[in-house]
Amino acid sequence: EDAEQNGNKEKVRDLQHQINDLEEKAKKIENQRTKNLSAVTAINQRNRDHMKQIFLSAEHMQNNEHFRVRDDDPFTRKSARMKLVTGVARTKTDGEVTSAISLRAPPIASVSSTGSQYPQRVSQKSSRTLTLEEYKRKYSSRLT
Structure with a gap:
């Protein structure tokens, strides 16, 4: 320039x-x-x-x-099965296989210390694993 x-x-x-x-x-x-x-x-x-x-x-x-023409019937349900989730785990004790249920969820208190109507979680002292028989005895009233 x-x-x-x-x-x-x-x-x-x-x-x-x-x-x-x-x-x-x-x-x-x-x-x-x-x-x-x-x-x-x-x-x-x-x-x-x-x-x-x-x-x-x-x-x-x-x-x-995928591209095949299917006869769709709107009144037929899908053939799907639900999976049953029980929380039951298998543990081995003395060479014998037994069922055990782990209860890890802490209990919920009915009235909170703050006076709120909403429940608050209470700390759980032990996270013990119950056998199936103990669980049935403890919660038999709820199972029926």
Whole structure:
């Protein structure tokens, strides 16, 4: 800009020539850097097109159970079973396998010390594991 304002045309031409050379070198470096990437990009695009043809073909849709037309009956329930979670763990005692139930939940107090109507948790002194027989005896009234 300074040379242009001062009217020094030779310096302007020389600077412009240097700029053009630098831009040309930058283009060559960029082409070398992206030459491998363009090959990978072409392969990726070819693979995408191939997979698209496979997935959209009628043969694939016929072979895949997800695309099959099913007779849906809105009045039929799904055949799903619930899993029974009892909290019963198996422990080994004296070579004999017995059932044990772990009671880890702390009891809930009915009236809190703050006078609130909402129950608060009371700290539990021991986290003992009861056998199935002890549990049945202790909570037999609740089980019926």
